[in-house]
Amino acid sequence: MAHLELKDVSKSYGPVEVLRDINLQIADGEFVVLVGPSGCGKSTLLRMIAGLEPISGGDFLIDGAHMNDVRPRDRDIAMVFQSYALYPHMDVGRNMGFSMEIRKEPTETRRSKVAEAAQTLGLSHLIDRLPKALSGGQRQRVAMGRAIIRNPRAFLFDEPLSNLDAALRVEMRLEIARLHQKLGSTMIYVTHDQVEALTLADRIVVLHGGDIQQVGSPLELYERPANRFVAQFIGSPTMNVVEVEGGETGVTTRNGTLISVPRTSDTRRATALGIRPEHLEVVDLNQGDLTAVADVVEHLGSDTNIYVKVDGIGPLMVRKHGNIPARSGDRIGLRIQVENAHLFAPDGTTLS
Amino acid sequence: MSIMRRRHPLFAVGKYAALLFYLAFALFPLYWLLKIALTPDALIFSEGTRLLPSAMTWSNFSAVLFATDFLAYFGNSLIVSLGTAFVTTLVAAGAGYAFSRFVFAGKKIIIAVMLITQMFPLLMIIAPIYKIVADLGLLNSLTSLIVVYTAFNIPFATFLMQSFFDGIPKDLEEAAMMDGCSRFQALRKVVFPLTLPGLGATLGFVFTAAWSELLFALMLISRNDAMTFPVGLLTFVSKFSVDWGQMMAAGVLALIPSCLFFIFIQRYLVQGLTSGAVKG
Numbered sequence: 367m368a369h370l371e372l373k374d375v376s377k378s379y380g381p382v383e384v385l386r387d388i389n390l391q392i393a394d395g396e397f398v399v400l401v402g403p404s405g406c407g408k409s410t411l412l413r414m415i416a417g418l419e420p421i422s423g424g425d426f427l428i429d430g431a432h433m434n435d436v437r438p439r440d441r442d443i444a445m446v447f448q449s450y451a452l453y454p455h456m457d458v459g460r461n462m463g464f465s466m467e468i469r470k471e472p473t474e475t476r477r478s479k480v481a482e483a484a485q486t487l488g489l490s491h492l493i494d495r496l497p498k499a500l501s502g503g504q505r506q507r508v509a510m511g512r513a514i515i516r517n518p519r520a521f522l523f524d525e526p527l528s529n530l531d532a533a534l535r536v537e538m539r540l541e542i543a544r545l546h547q548k549l550g551s552t553m554i555y556v557t558h559d560q561v562e563a564l565t566l567a568d569r570i571v572v573l574h575g576g577d578i579q580q581v582g583s584p585l586e587l588y589e590r591p592a593n594r595f596v597a598q599f600i601g602s603p604t605m606n607v608v609e610v611e612g613g614e615t616g617v618t619t620r621n622g623t624l625i626s627v628p629r630t631s632d633t634r635r636a637t638a639l640g641i642r643p644e645h646l647e648v649v650d651l652n653q654g655d656l657t658a659v660a661d662v663v664e665h666l667g668s669d670t671n672i673y674v675k676v677d678g679i680g681p682l683m684v685r686k687h688g689n690i691p692a693r694s695g696d697r698i699g700l701r702i703q704v705e706n707a708h709l710f711a712p713d714g715t716t717l718s
Numbered sequence: 719m720s721i722m723r724r725r726h727p728l729f730a731v732g733k734y735a736a737l738l739f740y741l742a743f744a745l746f747p748l749y750w751l752l753k754i755a756l757t758p759d760a761l762i763f764s765e766g767t768r769l770l771p772s773a774m775t776w777s778n779f780s781a782v783l784f785a786t787d788f789l790a791y792f793g794n795s796l797i798v799s800l801g802t803a804f805v806t807t808l809v810a811a812g813a814g815y816a817f818s819r820f821v822f823a824g825k826k827i828i829i830a831v832m833l834i835t836q837m838f839p840l841l842m843i844i845a846p847i848y849k850i851v852a853d854l855g856l857l858n859s860l861t862s863l864i865v866v867y868t869a870f871n872i873p874f875a876t877f878l879m880q881s882f883f884d885g886i887p888k889d890l891e892e893a894a895m896m897d898g899c900s901r902f903q904a905l906r907k908v909v910f911p912l913t914l915p916g917l918g919a920t921l922g923f924v925f926t927a928a929w930s931e932l933l934f935a936l937m938l939i940s941r942n943d944a945m946t947f948p949v950g951l952l953t954f955v956s957k958f959s960v961d962w963g964q965m966m967a968a969g970v971l972a973l974i975p976s977c978l979f980f981i982f983i984q985r986y987l988v989q990g991l992t993s994g995a996v997k998g
C-alpha cells in the first residue's frame with residue numbers, strides 16, 4: 367500500500383542518457399503499466415524504483431519518504447523478474463518463504479503463510495519440488511508467490527509473462543488482474559504486449575526516447591493520443607497515418623482528395639492524418655472518400671482485415687467487424703470517420 | 719520388428735576398442751609405477767620389461783614408510799597443498815566475484831596484469847623470487863612455499879572462479895536483495911551454494927598443482943625436515959644408484975591424497991565443468 371512519486375528522475379550510463387526528467391505520480395493501489403519500444407528504458411525505470419539501479423538525478427519518494435539512497439531490502443517492494451529468478455537450490459516452499467527466512471520469522475508462521483500462498487496460486491502439490499522440475503507456468507506462479515507472501519508496499523513486474531505460451535499468458539494475465547483486485551496493492555508492470563497493457567492498466571505510461579510520451583487510461587490513450595508516436599504505438603492493429611496538406615476547412619491527401627475535418631484548432635498546420643483501421647468504413651465504389659484496391663483479405667471470423675492500396679496514398683489497413691465477402695483485387699470505396707480521425711502537426715503532436 | 723534401425727554392431731565394437739586403447743594408453747604408466755613398486759629389488763633389472771614380475775613384495779612400501787623420511791615429506795606436502803588450495807580459492811573467489819559483478823576503476827588493468835604474470839617462464843623469475851624469500855628469512859619454511867604457490871595460482875584460479883560466477887544469473891542476487899538480503903547475505907545464501915562446484919573445481923586444480931610442484935620446492939627448501947614430497951623423491955636418487963623400487967612405492971603412496979581429493983570433489987567437479995561449459 368503505497369503512493370509512489372518520481373520527480374525529474376533521470377538515468378545516465380556514462381555519457382548516455384537513457385531516461386530524462388521522468389515525472390510520475392502513482393496512487394495507492396493503482397495498476398500502472400509501462401510500455402514502449404525495446405530499449406526505451408522501461409526496465410531501467412523499474413529497477414530504479416526497486417533500488418537495484420542507482421538514480422542519476424531527481425527524487426524518488428514512497429509515501430513522501432525520500433528513497434533515492436535506500437537499499438532495495440529496506441524499500442519493502444517486491445519484484446517479479448522476467449527470468450523468474452527462482453533460487454535453483456531451494457524447493458518451492460523455501461523459495462516462497464525466503465523473505466521470511468531472512469527476516470527470521472518463526473518456522474510455524476512461515477509454513478502456514480507459504481501454504482496459504484501456495485493454495486491461492488494452486489501450487490500446494492508442488493511445495494517440495496525444485497524449480498528445475500517445474501513447467502514455465504508453475505515457475506511463474508512461484509515467482510508471484512514469492513512476491514505476494516511478503517505483502518509488500520508495491521509490486522513490480524518486468525515482462526513477467528513474456529516467456530509463456532499464448533494460452534498460459536492469457537490465464538496468468540487474468541490471475542494477475544484477480545490478484546490486483548484481491549490485494550488492492552500498488553503495481554507497476556512492464557510489458558511489450560498491447561493486450562496486457564490495455565486490459566490490466568488503470569493507467570498506461572508510454573515511454574519513448576527517454577521521455578514519457580503520455581500518461582493516461584487505456585481509453586484515453588486510444589481515443590486521444592497526445593502525439594503520432596502514441597497513436598501508432600497504442601492499438602492493434604496499428605493506426606494508419608497518411609501524409610496530408612493542411613487547409614482552411616480540412617486536409618488534402620497526396621492524391622488530391624479533400625477531407626473536411628471539423629476541428630476547432632488550426633487544421634492548416636496538419637501534415638499527417640491518422641485513422642485507425644476500425645474507423646475506415648467499406649462502402650460502395652465511388653461512395654466514400656477514397657477508392658481502394660484490396661490487396662490481402664484476412665478473415666478472422668469475428669473480424670475481417672483488409673489490406674488495401676490507394677492510388678497516390680499507399681497501403682492502408684481496414685478492419686471490419688464481422689465477415690464481408692471482399693476478395694483480393696476487388697475495388698472498394700472507403701469512408702473515413704472524420705470524427706475519429708487525428709491530425710498531427712509537423713512535430714508529431716496531435717491537433718485537437 | 720522395430721522400425722528404428724540399430725547402429726551397426728561393428729560400430730559398437732569399434733567404439734569400445736577405441737576406449738580400451740585409450741584407457742590402456744593412459745593407465746599404463748600408473749600400472750608400471752605399481753609394478754615396479756611391487757617387484758623385489760633383485761628382480762627389477764634381471765627381469766627387464768616383463769609385464770608381470772615373477773614375485774611380489776610389500777617390502778618397498780614398508781621400507782618407504784618406516785625406514786625413510788617419506789612420511790615427513792608427505793605431511794609437509796599435505797600442509798603446503800591444502801594451505802595453498804584454501805588460501806588461493808578464498809582469494810580467487812573474492813576476486814572472481816568482484817570481476818564478475820562490479821564495475822570499478824582499474825579493473826581492465828588488473829586483469830591485464832594478472833594475464834601478464836602468467837606469461838613469464840618460471841626459470842626467469844626463480845632467482846628474484848629466491849632473493850625475496852631469502853631476504854624475508856623464509857627459506858626452508860613451508861610458509862614460503864604456500865605464499866609463492868598461492869601467488870602463482872591466483873590469476874588462473876581467479877579467472878576460473880570468475881567464469882563460474884558469470885554463470886550465475888545476476889537476477890538471482892537481485893531477487894535475494896529484493897527479498898530482504900544484504901549483498902553479503904545474498905552472496906552467502908544464494909550465490910555461495912550455487913558456486914560450490916566452482917569452488918570444488920578450483921580447490922582440486924590448485925591442490926594438484928601444488929602437490930606436484932618441484933621447481934620452487936627444490937630452490938627454496940634444502941633442509942630435510944621441510945622438504946615436500948616431490949623433492950623428497952629425489953633423495954631416492956643417490957650418487958651411486960637409484961632405488962627404483964622405493965621411489966615407485968613412494969610415488970604410489972603420493973597418488974593417494976590426490977585420488978581421495980578428487981573422489982571427494984568429483985560430484986561438484988562434474989557439475990561444475992558442465993555448468994561452466996553451457997553458461998549463457
Ligand SMILES: Nc1ncnc2c1ncn2[C@@H]1O[C@H](COP(=O)(O)OP(=O)(O)OP(=O)(O)O)[C@@H](O)[C@H]1O
Nearest residue numbers: 379382384402403404405406407408409410411558
Ligand atoms: N549497464 C548499462 N550500461 C549502458 N547502457 C545500458 C545499461 N543497461 C541498459 N542500458 C541501455 O539503457 C537503455 C534502456 O534499457 P532497458 O533495459 O531499460 O530497456 P527496456 O525498455 O527494458 O527494453 P526491453 O523492452 O528490450 O526490455 C538501452 O538502450 C540500453 O542499451
Ligand SMILES: [Mg+2]
Nearest residue numbers: 408409410524
Ligand atoms: Mg526490459
